[in-house]
Amino acid sequence: MENKKELSYGEAIAQLEEIIVRIQESNTDIDSLTSLLARAQELITFCRGRLTEVDENIKALLDEFSYEAPQH
Amino acid sequence: MNSNEPLTLYALNNMVRCTLNDAMPSRYWVTGELSEVRETTAGHCYIELVQRNEATGELVAKARGTIWARTYALLRPYFVEETGQNFVAGLKILVQVSVDFHELYGFALDVCDIEPAFTVGDMERRRRQIIKRLEDEGVIGLNKELPFPMLPQRVAVISSPTAAGYDDFCDQLAANAYGFVFYTHLFPSPMQGAKVEEGIIAALGSIARNLDLWDVVVIIRGGGATSDLSCFDTYDLANNCAQFPLPIITGIGHHRDDTLLDIVAHTRVKTPTAAAELLVHAMAAQAAYIETMRRDIADAVRNAIAASGRHLHTLMQRLPVATALLMQRHSHRLDLWKQQVEAASPKRILAMGYSITTCNGKVVRSVKEIRQDATIVTHLADGEFTSRVYDE
Numbered sequence: 001m002e003n004k005k006e007l008s009y010g011e012a013i014a015q016l017e018e019i020i021v022r023i024q025e026s027n028t029d030i031d032s033l034t035s036l037l038a039r040a041q042e043l044i045t046f047c048r049g050r051l052t053e054v055d056e057n058i059k060a061l062l063d064e065f066s067y068e069a070p071q072h
Numbered sequence: 073m074n075s076n077e078p079l080t081l082y083a084l085n086n087m088v089r090c091t092l093n094d095a096m097p098s099r100y101w102v103t104g105e106l107s108e109v110r111e112t113t114a115g116h117c118y119i120e121l122v123q124r125n126e127a128t129g130e131l132v133a134k135a136r137g138t139i140w141a142r143t144y145a146l147l148r149p150y151f152v153e154e155t156g157q158n159f160v161a162g163l164k165i166l167v168q169v170s171v172d173f174h175e176l177y178g179f180a181l182d183v184c185d186i187e188p189a190f191t192v193g194d195m196e197r198r199r200r201q202i203i204k205r206l207e208d209e210g211v212i213g214l215n216k217e218l219p220f221p222m223l224p225q226r227v228a229v230i231s232s233p234t235a236a237g238y239d240d241f242c243d244q245l246a247a248n249a250y251g252f253v254f255y256t257h258l259f260p261s262p263m264q265g266a267k268v269e270e271g272i273i274a275a276l277g278s279i280a281r282n283l284d285l286w287d288v289v290v291i292i293r294g295g296g297a298t299s300d301l302s303c304f305d306t307y308d309l310a311n312n313c314a315q316f317p318l319p320i321i322t323g324i325g326h327h328r329d330d331t332l333l334d335i336v337a338h339t340r341v342k343t344p345t346a347a348a349e350l351l352v353h354a355m356a357a358q359a360a361y362i363e364t365m366r367r368d369i370a371d372a373v374r375n376a377i378a379a380s381g382r383h384l385h386t387l388m389q390r391l392p393v394a395t396a397l398l399m400q401r402h403s404h405r406l407d408l409w410k411q412q413v414e415a416a417s418p419k420r421i422l423a424m425g426y427s428i429t430t431c432n433g434k435v436v437r438s439v440k441e442i443r444q445d446a447t448i449v450t451h452l453a454d455g456e457f458t459s460r461v462y463d464e
Contacts, residue, residue, distance in 0.1 A: 009223055016365050023372035030380050033373060040369045047362045050223060051355055052251045058226065061285060062255050 009050045012043045019043075085175035096171045099184060104135075106163045115141030117148070117159075121167075121181065137169065137181035147186050154188035157195065157302050166190035195302065202307045202332055211314040215338045218319045221287040222358055224351045227256045228286040228318075230275040232263040237294020237325060237344035244348030252355040263293040263324070268303035272333075273312050286318055288351070291333065292344035293324040304331035313337060323347035422453035 019040045023033065079087075104121035111117050116138065123133040139147060151159050168185035206212040227245070231238040238258065245254045259278050261271030272291065279286060291313075304324060310332040313320050319338035323346055324331065334340040341347050414420070418428065428451040429436040436442060446461045 013222070013361070013365075016362075016369070020365060020368050020372055023369065023376055030377065033376055037369070037373055040366075044362060044366050044369075048359070051359055051362075052253060054253050058255055062226070062257055 007046065009047060012047050012050075016040060016043050016047070082175050085173070089173040089175060092171060092173045099168050099170050101166060101168050101187070102181070103164065103166050103190065104133075106159075106161050106165055107134075109159060109161050111144075115144060117144045119183070121165075135179065135181050137167070137183050138172075139183040143184060147183075151186055151188050151191070155191050155195065157191065163191055164194040195305070199305055199332060202305070202310060203335065205307065206310055206314060206332075206336065209311075211311060212336055214314050215316060215320055215336055218317070218338060220319055220338065220354065224288040224354050225252075225254050226285060226287045227254055227351065228259055228279045228289045229256050230259045230261050230272055230279075230289065230291045231293060231344075233258055233260050235263055235292075235294045237292050237323070240294060241290070241292050241323070241344035241348045244345050245351065248348075248352040248355075250352070250356055250359060252352060252359075254351065265303060269306050269309045272309055276312055276316055279318070280316070283317060289316065289318050289320045290347050290351075291320060291322045291324065291337070292347055294344055301331050304333040306332070309333055310336045321347050321350060419453065422451065427452050 019036050023036060102121075104123055106119055107122040108120035109117065110119075119137045119139065121135050121137050122131050124130060125132050148159055151157075157163065166187040166189075167181075167183045168187075169181040169183050172180050172182045174180065203212065229238065229241065231241070242256060245256065248254075259275035261275045262268055263271075276289070279289060301324075313333055314336035320336075321339045321341065322334050322337040323341045323344045324333070325343050330340060339350065341350055422428070429448050430451065431441065431446055431448045434441075436448065442448065442461055444461055444463065447458060448461060449456050449458050
């Protein structure tokens with residue numbers, strides 16, 4: 001979970017694309033399907049979250065920035 | 073008149089006035105650069121017209137001019153409408169004038185008409201020069217070449233805080249139907265008049281100091297009708313925007329041809345609202361892509377499971393065939409063994425006329441094993457008989 005925090009949206013999307021290809025093209029056995037599917041679900045949740053959930057880190061950064069911004 | 077008698081200044085000036093009126097009775101079309109424009113509360117407009125040496129820029133001619141209120145009330149809106157440009161210093165103009173000399177106020181041009189097309193042409197020529205220069209310097213397309221961010225969520229807005237357009241933009245983003253999150257921050261700059269260039273460049277500078285905080289820059293201005301767009305047509309502004317390392321979206325609310333700022337920007341839309349819609353659409357495209365991938369994954373998994381099922385089915389079909397084959401192979405081997413066993417069987421030897429003799433159930437291999445009066449059994453191919461030994 002820790003390293004998921006560091007994952008960028010672009011990386012998550014790239015991983016999803018890779019998983020699709022792996023499931024589609026190779027002779028993935030049923031056992032690894034389950035773990036691929038679980039990972040895909042995680043990534044989808046992460047990506048959706050990036051679109052609609054407020055990221056407190058970004059907010060904090062911007063608030064701090066606004067505070068320092070010179071007034072015109 | 074006695075020529076030795078000195079003239080009064082008024083008389084002299086009056087002579088100049090009359091001479092001028094007689095010598096230049098017509099109206100003349102004249103070109104020049106506006107070096108000064110001053111509007112009075114009474115509605116008159118005082119201008120200063122100059123001509124420069126094209127090579128050196130030094131002044132070679134200068135004249136004051138007046139546009140009386142009644143004329144100015146007609147000419148100004150006409151000029152603004154036609155040129156998309158306020159009547160301000162720095163413009164090249166073509167005006168129809170009559171030459172005036174007043175005993176007290178001196179020489180002045182009385183402006184009675186203006187040809188905006190001349191100014192438009194001159195502005196266009198200057199614009200083209202700037203575009204050419206940006207092209208020659210290889211910067212004109214730089215901003216457009218930047219990849220548009222997958223998620224344009226962190227938006228640095230350059231606008232005038234008082235402009236209606238800024239609120240429209242923020243409202244539109246905040247109220248997006250998908251519930252997407254955006255982070256906006258205003259970098260204030262004047263959005264009309266002479267301070268635009270300086271203001272936007274300074275705002276870009278502030279954004280550049282924390283480049284990592286932003287995905288995209290939006291330059292917006294509300295209220296479509298405002299006319300003075302020449303402030304967005306300067307070299308320094310275009311050059312700064314073209315080379316800015318984040319994609320710039322413009323929505324400066326106008327309907328005529330693109331300003332230079334629009335030309336160098338990554339993406340140009342008409343209004344602040346349209347700029348907000350653009351960002352929302354980019355996010356919606358990502359949401360749709362995620363949904364597509366979710367479906368693709370589900371399909372792929374279903375296909376993979378189905379493929380495994382088919383594989384299993386094939387195996388099950390092959391099983392009886394394989395079993396039968398195996399049985400057949402074993403059966404053949406048994407037959408072979410049977411033949412070999414049969415070939416080695418004593419029956420075959422007996423059939424050739426040999427016999428086997430047993431005594432007390434044991435095969436007799438030597439005459440020494442036989443005692444007198446022993447009972448022996450002789451085995452032949454088709455049966456056996458019992459005998460008694462009477463002589464050893």
